[in-house]
Amino acid sequence: MADTLVLTIAGIILIAAATFAVGEVAIRIIARLARKAGVAPAIIRDIREGLSVLMIAIAVTGIARFTGLTSEFTTLAVSGVGGLAISLALQTTLSNIISGILMFHDNVLRLGDEIEYSAIKGKVVKIGFRSTWVQAEDDAIVVISNTSLSNGPLTNRTTKTRLAKVLEGTK
Numbered sequence: 458m459a460d461t462l463v464l465t466i467a468g469i470i471l472i473a474a475a476t477f478a479v480g481e482v483a484i485r486i487i488a489r490l491a492r493k494a495g496v497a498p499a500i501i502r503d504i505r506e507g508l509s510v511l512m513i514a515i516a517v518t519g520i521a522r523f524t525g526l527t528s529e530f531t532t533l534a535v536s537g538v539g540g541l542a543i544s545l546a547l548q549t550t551l552s553n554i555i556s557g558i559l560m561f562h563d564n565v566l567r568l569g570d571e572i573e574y575s576a577i578k579g580k581v582v583k584i585g586f587r588s589t590w591v592q593a594e595d596d597a598i599v600v601i602s603n604t605s606l607s608n609g610p611l612t613n614r615t616t617k618t619r620l621a622k623v624l625e626g627t628k
Contacts, residue, residue: 465523465524468523469520469523469524472516472519472520472523473516473520476512476515476516476519477512477516480508480509480511480512480515481512483508484505484508484509484512487504487508488501488504488505491504491586494585494586495583495584495585496585496586497585500586514539518532518535518536549604550587552604553586553587553588553602553603553604554586554587554603556602556603556604556606556607557584557585557586557587557588557589557603558586559607560584560589560603560606560607561584565607565611565613565616566581566584566589566606566613567581567584567615568581568582568583568584569581569615570613570614570615570616571613571614571615572591572611572612572613572614573611573612573614574591574601574605574606574609574610574611574612577591577593577599577601578593578594579591579592579593579594579599580592582598585603586603587602587603588600588601588602588603589601589603589606
């Protein structure tokens with residue numbers, strides 16, 4: 458009986474320690490990438506807090522499963538409902554982030570590019586994970602979501618020379 462209790466406690470400690478170690482490494486990597494991308498410190502803090510909550514939920518689930526407090530079906534059902542709720546809540550944010558990454562990867566926009574989007578004409582002054590800032594002709598700053606930009610129509614007046622070099626390389 459005492460051996461079983463010691464093994465259970467050791468298992469709980471191991472699950473908690475492993476979850477927090479892996480979670481902390483993931484949080485540090487994501488925060489470093491976000492800083493390099495120019496994400497505001499407040500957003501990085503929010504990302505860290507959200508990932509910390511997720512890490513705690515994973516640890517609690519693992520411990521509950523290990524101790525036999527929950528069945529596989531209960532864990533699966535709760536995980537499914539939780540995952541659906543989180544994905545629906547983050548749908549717009551994730552769409553903007555993925556659009557920003559794809560625009561950056563496809564080399565669609567760079568700082569200083571002259572663009573036209575909808576009725577907005579101006580110069581790109583900041584490209585973030587979720588939005589792009591454009592200084593309009595009247596010096597107003599217009600913030601446009603990356604999803605809106607990627608859905609277009611977006612006209613980039615300064616990419617002609619950059620794209621010409623790329624197109625020449627494919628001939």
